[in-house]
Amino acid sequence: MTAPLDATESAQHAEPEAITQGVRDIASRSLTQIAWQRLRRDKVALGGGVVVVLLILVAIFAPLLTHWFGYPPNEFHQDLINPSTQGVLGDDPNDPFSTDKMGGISWEHLLGLEPVNGRDLFSRIVYGAQISLLIAFLSTILCVIIGTVLGITAGYFGGVVDTVISRTMDIFLAFPLLLFAIALAGVIPDGAFGLTDNGLRVSVLIFIIGFFSWPYIGRIVRGQTLTLKEREFVEAARSLGAGTGHILFREILPNLVAPILVYATLLIPTNILFEAALSFLGVGINPPTPTWGGMLSNSLDYYTQAPHFVIIPGLAIFVTVLAFNLFGDGLRDAFDPRSSD
Incomplete structure (x- = not known):
């Protein structure tokens, strides 16, 4: 009969200690640390x-x-501009991925070229x-x-x-x-x-x-x-x-x-x-x-x-x-x- 009583008393003593430790953990965090923990959970903001x-x-x-x-x-890259249309010169007018239809996008020009001046x-x-x-x-x-x-x-x-x-x-x-x-x-x-x-x-x-x-x-x-x-x-x-x-x-x-x-x-x-x-x-x-x-x-x-x-x-x-x-x-x-x- 004494063993259960000892276990109960130990649990009763452990519970306040756990609460106290939790309060200490919360109190030890600064505003910056709390804000960072909240920000880490916000994936969109990150x-x-x-x-x-x-x-x-x-x-x-x-x-x-x-x-x-x-x-x-x-x-300027005037050699890549069509003088008649002022657009980017194309390799093949029947190709939907020709450089004129893609704005001159290529490995050399990752986002293409400006018309007129290139x-x-x-x-x-x-x-x-x-x-x-x-x-x-x-x-x-x-x-x-x-x-x-x-x-x-x-x-x-x-x-x-x-x-x-x-x-x-x-x-x-x-x-x-x-x-x-x-x-x-x-x-x-x-x-x-x-x-x-x-x-x-x-x-x-x-x-x-x-x-x-x-x-x-x-x-x-x-x-x-x-x-x-x-x-x-x-x-x-x-x-x-x-x-x-x-x-x-x-x-x-x-x-x-x-x-x-x-x-x-x-x-x-x-x-x-x-x-x-x-x-x-x-x-x-x-x-x-x-x-x-x-x-x-x-x-x-x-x-x-x-x-x-x-x-x-x-x-x-x-x-x-x-x-x-x-x-x-x-x-x-x-x-x-x-x-x-």
């Missing part, structure tokens, strides 16, 4: 993240890729990724810096400071950004501030997108700061004599990293589309520098003769924006404190 990483690598190693698999993006589409798509991602990333960084500084200032200090910054946000949100960008890009001189041609245009586009988009993230940061400054850990830091700088940068700002990171990943595709729209309208990057929007604009006259000229840059924009959106949605769910483990 797929978007993989595509984003691949796009970044393609943009970084564009010269190497075009050296291995293509040609310089502005190199430039390699693979090289231009790869180099176009450089422009799109460069403008999108740098303008997003500028937007995050301005929005975070002004948002946390408005939310923490309140009063007149909050009123002035909030009304400034409202003015910027009501500003016709696209019309302003078209007007400003149309009057950009050939050189200024030590920059010339497309270097100046890239800088101006980064400034326009970043400077006029900060209210979106500024409102999010302000709202989060209004909540965080009333939390117990901020009150504890204030009661221990911590200054304003310590509270802002050591207590509040680390708790804003997650929402800022999530919104930044969702803002990047918006900036990619904005740059593509400006290039499509002819007020973005000057040719012959390849951009996805500019390639779409040039393809409108040849969509019946060379449909691949429209489809390929359109797919590049679509896949890039979709990948960033899927990854951003996954990050948002991963950092959401209401999400279940």
Whole structure:
């Protein structure tokens, strides 16, 4: 009779220990670890993240890729263009897989050729990724810096400071950004501030997108700061004599990293589309520098003769924006404190 009692007592002692160990395991995980575990279970978000990483690598190693698999993006191949139709020359008009019907797609030209001038589409798509991602990333960084500084200032200090910054946000949100960008890009001189041609245009586009988009993230940061400054850990830091700088940068700002990171990943595709729209309208990057929007604009006259000229840059924009959106949605769910483990 004593053996079952001993087993029962052992089980009763073991159960609280197991619960305590489980609580310790949960408590030992940081927010980053919890978010990573949630993100790993979201296969769609991980797929978007993989595509984003691949796009970044393609943009970084564009010269190497075009050296291995293509040609310089502005190199003409007029010997492959039919002078009468301005389309790609075909080997056999009765062959449905002839190079003219396939847009010149071959082992030498993986994505085919542009009509009229015969430039390699693979090289231009790869180099176009450089422009799109460069403008999108740098303008997003500028937007995050301005929005975070002004948002946390408005939310923490309140009063007149909050009123002035909030009304400034409202003015910027009501500003016709696209019309302003078209007007400003149309009057950009050939050189200024030590920059010339497309270097100046890239800088101006980064400034326009970043400077006029900060209210979106500024409102999010302000709202989060209004909540965080009333939390117990901020009150504890204030009661221990911590200054304003310590509270802002050591207590509040680390708790804003997650929402800022999530919104930044969702803002990047918006900036990619904005740059593509400006290039499509002819007020973005000057040719012959390849951009996805500019390639779409040039393809409108040849969509019946060379449909691949429209489809390929359109797919590049679509896949890039979709990948960033899927990854951003996954990050948002991963950092959401209401999400279940």
